[in-house]
Amino acid sequence: MILVCKDFEFDEQTLKQQELSSVNFDDDTSLPSSIVREMESTTMNKYRPEVTGFGTSYTEVLSFEIHITKDYERNTSQDELEFSTEEYERTISWLSSPQEHRWLKITTQQGEIVKVKGYFSSVTPYENWGICYGLRCTFTCNSPFSYVEKQDQQVITRSKNFMLQNTSSDKYGYVYPVINIYPKATEQIYIHNLSDSKTLENGTLSLQSTNKLTLQLLMGKIENYAKMNGYTLEYVYDKENHVVSVCNNTAILFYLTDSYGVKNKYGAYYIENGQYYIFQGGFFYCQTQRDLKLKLDCKNLALYDELDRSVVFERVGIQEEDNIYWIRLIHGHNTFRVFGNMTLDISYLEPRKGALI
Numbered sequence: 001m002i003l004v005c006k007d008f009e010f011d012e013q014t015l016k017q018q019e020l021s022s023v024n025f026d027d028d029t030s031l032p033s034s035i036v037r038e039m040e041s042t043t044m045n046k047y048r049p050e051v052t053g054f055g056t057s058y059t060e061v062l063s064f065e066i067h068i069t070k071d072y073e074r075n076t077s078q079d080e081l082e083f084s085t086e087e088y089e090r091t092i093s094w095l096s097s098p099q100e101h102r103w104l105k106i107t108t109q110q111g112e113i114v115k116v117k118g119y120f121s122s123v124t125p126y127e128n129w130g131i132c133y134g135l136r137c138t139f140t141c142n143s144p145f146s147y148v149e150k151q152d153q154q155v156i157t158r159s160k161n162f163m164l165q166n167t168s169s170d171k172y173g174y175v176y177p178v179i180n181i182y183p184k185a186t187e188q189i190y191i192h193n194l195s196d197s198k199t200l201e202n203g204t205l206s207l208q209s210t211n212k213l214t215l216q217l218l219m220g221k222i223e224n225y226a227k228m229n230g231y232t233l234e235y236v237y238d239k240e241n242h243v244v245s246v247c248n249n250t251a252i253l254f255y256l257t258d259s260y261g262v263k264n265k266y267g268a269y270y271i272e273n274g275q276y277y278i279f280q281g282g283f284f285y286c287q288t289q290r291d292l293k294l295k296l297d298c299k300n301l302a303l304y305d306e307l308d309r310s311v312v313f314e315r316v317g318i319q320e321e322d323n324i325y326w327i328r329l330i331h332g333h334n335t336f337r338v339f340g341n342m343t344l345d346i347s348y349l350e351p352r353k354g355a356l357i
Contacts, residue, residue, distance in 0.1 A: 001028070001034070001063075002024050002029075002065045003139075004022050005106050006111070010094070010120075011094060011097065011102055015068070018090075018091070018094075019070065019071045019074055020071060021068070021070065021071045022066060023072075023134070025136065034060065035058070037056040038059050058144045061118070061142060061143055061144055062116065062118075062143070063141065065139075066139060067135070067136055068137060069133060070083070070134075083133065083134070091135060092135065096123055101119055102117065102119065112148075113149065114148060115148070116145075116147065117142050117143070121138050123137045123138075124136045145169075147352065150347065151346065152347075154338070154344045155343050156340055156342050156343070156344065158339075158340075159272065159338065162336055162338070163333055163336070164329060164334045164346065164348075166329040166330065166350060169350075169351055170351055174328040174329060175349070175351075176298040176328050177329065177348035178298065178299075178347050180296075180344070180345040181295070181342055181344060182291075182344075183340070184343070185341045185342075186289050187248070187288060187340055188248065188285060188286070189288055189338070189340030190246065190269070190283060190340070191283075191284045191285075191344075192279075192337045192338070193327060193334055194335045195332075196281060196282040196329075196334065197282025197283065199279050201277075202275060202277045204274050205217050205270050205275075206274065207270075214250075215252065219252065221278065222268055231256040233255075234255040234257065235255075236253045236254060236255070247285065247339050250270055251283075251285065251339075264280060265280075271339075282325060284296075285318075286303075288342065292305065293305065294306075294311070294316065296327065299326075329348065
């Protein structure tokens with residue numbers, strides 16, 4: 001399989017910057033895309049004439065060739081297309097120096113930006129009568145997938161609902177975004193993915209003169225829900241033995257234990273119009289400082305400050321790691337409700353199993 005593209009970027013350099021082009025030296029027209037899987041399964045015997053599957057695993061990674069020559073629009077004669085020893089050495093040094101998997105950012109012939117991660121596993125000269133006219137390169141990926149990067153920006157004032165879409169090829173998997181939070185105030189915020197959350201009860205509260213009084217009504221709804229469904233209720237307490245509430249007394253975290261002794265974490269909050277929600281899952285909250293950026297890397301389960309230093313969870317108001325929900329996108333539409341004053345820059349990679357690069 002041979003990739004022919006308009007341009008690509010690797011190790012912070014591009015083909016066009018070096019006056020190089022992607023071509024096809026051969027007659028191979030097969031497209032760089034391949035998925036090979038195996039089912040993990042039981043064995044058959046005389047009592048079980050069929051196997052039982054326990055899920056599939058990928059057995060091959062994506063691999064393709066890239067053929068490189070000098071930019072034929074700038075170098076029109078045969079002599080100009082020849083690679084000198086220094087030019088060949090400079091190009092092979094660029095492609096073969098990285099010692100770990102790196103992103104290859106491809107601009108396809110159709111102008112789409114596609115990313116794959118891997119390394120150049122082989123680079124050989126393309127020559128004729130002892131003269132080098134290009135390079136044959138093999139790029140071996142670390143997975144069967146190519147990726148499309150998506151970005152979104154949301155400006156939040158007090159509260160806002162918005163939607164993100166995950167159109168990846170993996171219908172039953174998740175995509176984990178990187179979210180840069182730019183706070184406009186020193187406060188607690190929350191991000192609730194309603195699509196990755198189970199709403200247990202919702203209704204309307206009568207808003208009181210203070211948030212704390214309204215929170216007492218919300219706690220009454222929680223206690224009534226627990227009683228009606230046979231749960232044992234346990235609130236989260238701080239070091240002073242006070243019930244932990246978040247986001248200016250508009251939200252609260254708690255645990256419910258069923259009759260079998262199974263304990264799960266839950267949450268509840270109310271919004272400006274008095275509507276309240278009791279839910280399970282999909283809820284992230286933290287403490288922010290005005291004008292101090294916070295980076296939420298959901299795939300790697302990490303928080304970073306503006307200097308890319310790891311942030312201790314307690315510093316952002318998270319008392320226990322168990323209380324953290326790492327934001328993820330289910331396949332399809334994801335509806336978010338956000339509380340606070342901030343700008344969110346969101347980026348995520350959607351895997352493509354069958355993308356024809």
